[in-house]
Amino acid sequence: MQFQEATTLEEKLNVMKIMSERFFARAAKVDVEASFPFENIEELKASGYTQLTLPKEFGGEEITLYELVRLQEQIAIGDGATALSIGWHMGILKNLAEKRIWSEEVYKRIVEDVKKGALLNGAASEPQTGSPTRGGKPTTTATKTGKGWVLNGRKTFTTMSPVLDYFIVSASVIDSDVVGNFLVRRSLPGVEIEETWDSIAMRGTGSHDLVLKDVVVESEDFVERFVPGKKSANGWMLHIPACYLGIAQAAQKYAIAFAKSYSPNSISGTISDIPTVQQRIGEMELTILEAKHFLYSVAKQWDSSTEEERLRLNAELGAVKHSVTNKAFHVVDLAMRVVGARSLSQQNPLQRYYRDVRAGLHNPPMDDMTIQILAKKAIASN
Numbered sequence: 001m002q003f004q005e006a007t008t009l010e011e012k013l014n015v016m017k018i019m020s021e022r023f024f025a026r027a028a029k030v031d032v033e034a035s036f037p038f039e040n041i042e043e044l045k046a047s048g049y050t051q052l053t054l055p056k057e058f059g060g061e062e063i064t065l066y067e068l069v070r071l072q073e074q075i076a077i078g079d080g081a082t083a084l085s086i087g088w089h090m091g092i093l094k095n096l097a098e099k100r101i102w103s104e105e106v107y108k109r110i111v112e113d114v115k116k117g118a119l120l121n122g123a124a125s126e127p128q129t130g131s132p133t134r135g136g137k138p139t140t141t142a143t144k145t146g147k148g149w150v151l152n153g154r155k156t157f158t159t160m161s162p163v164l165d166y167f168i169v170s171a172s173v174i175d176s177d178v179v180g181n182f183l184v185r186r187s188l189p190g191v192e193i194e195e196t197w198d199s200i201a202m203r204g205t206g207s208h209d210l211v212l213k214d215v216v217v218e219s220e221d222f223v224e225r226f227v228p229g230k231k232s233a234n235g236w237m238l239h240i241p242a243c244y245l246g247i248a249q250a251a252q253k254y255a256i257a258f259a260k261s262y263s264p265n266s267i268s269g270t271i272s273d274i275p276t277v278q279q280r281i282g283e284m285e286l287t288i289l290e291a292k293h294f295l296y297s298v299a300k301q302w303d304s305s306t307e308e309e310r311l312r313l314n315a316e317l318g319a320v321k322h323s324v325t326n327k328a329f330h331v332v333d334l335a336m337r338v339v340g341a342r343s344l345s346q347q348n349p350l351q352r353y354y355r356d357v358r359a360g361l362h363n364p365p366m367d368d369m370t371i372q373i374l375a376k377k378a379i380a381s382n
């Protein structure tokens with residue numbers, strides 16, 4: 001079954017579950033080789049998934065944020081790197097559908113390309129500016145020419161770079177205070193990928209450097225202006241905690257299967273009968289339940305809010321990311337304690353989850369910024 005035939009969320013989740021099991025089967029090899037899950041991305045495209053956040057008026061399904069996080073979570077149960085990779089594309093398209101920040105002409109062109117399988121992601125991070133959420137001005141430059149703009153610079157952490165068709169590149173307009181996003185087609189002269197991704201976490205995301213050398217883009221491809229560090233509330237970023245929650249559930253599943261089958265000769269039965277093991281399994285379940293309820297309720301709140309109400313959800317969105325990601329971290333730790341030293345074996349998926357879940361700390365928004373926002377909100381309202 002493809003996504004076009006899956007009308008309910010349950011049906012869509014079933015389609016994703018089948019794919020996600022295949023992603024799991026491929027994950028260890030991609031991780032060891034630090035390669036890229038090309039097959040997974042191709043399957044997601046062929047299934048129709050990569051079009052699900054396009055608006056109905058352009059032939060898409062316009063799935064809700066709640067549906068998106070559920071589906072992303074299911075991908076991550078199979079493979080976190082695939083989930084984080086495709087999550088950027090899905091989320092960015094959802095954001096564009098909701099906010100219509102680009103000109104109608106450019107947006108329609110992208111929608112048509114996405115229907116043919118095109119993939120996009122933002123290239124915002126840089127060696128000198130670090131996380132763009134901190135408010136640093138991009139060192140990548142845009143210079144006005146007769147034809148349009150000339151871009152020069154280097155972006156780090158460009159997830160999914162092996163297969164992206166478009167990069168949304170942040171740059172500073174030379175000799176001005178203007179900062180904005182430029183839509184850059186992969187095939188343009190001067191666009192290069194340097195394979196720098198050597199992270200121990202999320203090794204299969206292909207988050208290499210994007211290097212731009214005198215890349216000429218059309219005037220209309222200057223798609224958006226913004227003030228660094230001052231982006232509005234972004235519901236779509238909940239694909240990030242959804243990813244880490246999926247990894248946590250994969251760890252829980254593995255630990256429980258292990259506990260139900262491991263029977264050392266010091267006991268009769270399996271270790272799942274032992275109170276200390278049950279304590280950890282119970283704690284994992286409690287933590288996952290808390291994470292799910294928080295994530296789902298804020299996603300649903302976003303879906304049912306007006307544009308104006310959504311602006312006020314910024315603190316909650318950050319809180320969800322903080323809480324769910326750290327909870328996912330805790331669940332993976334508990335799962336490893338249930339399994340014991342075998343969890344550290346290279347053959348064991350738990351060691352991959354342990355490394356992958358750690359990447360969540362360095363996806364936006366950063367924990368310290370969220371706590372600051374929550375503190376200011378609490379002080380202002382009490």
Ligand SMILES: Cc1cc2nc3c(=O)[nH]c(=O)nc-3n(C[C@H](O)[C@H](O)[C@H](O)COP(=O)(O)OP(=O)(O)OC[C@H]3O[C@@H](n4cnc5c(N)ncnc54)[C@H](O)[C@@H]3O)c2cc1C
Pocket residue numbers: 084088121122123124125126129130131132134156157158159160201202205207359362363364366
């Ligand atoms: C798996 C993965 C995928 C990613 N995918 C993408 C992507 O597709 N596109 C993209 O653009 N980016 C992506 N990123 C990059 C990400 O959004 C961050 O830009 C990147 O992780 C760097 O963040 P940082 O906090 O380590 O860096 P920095 O901002 O350099 O911070 C390093 C440390 O310095 C401190 N610090 C720095 N500045 C400040 C400040 N102003 N105030 C307080 N403390 C500060 C903090 O303690 C921080 O821990 C990805 C990252 C990861 C891990």
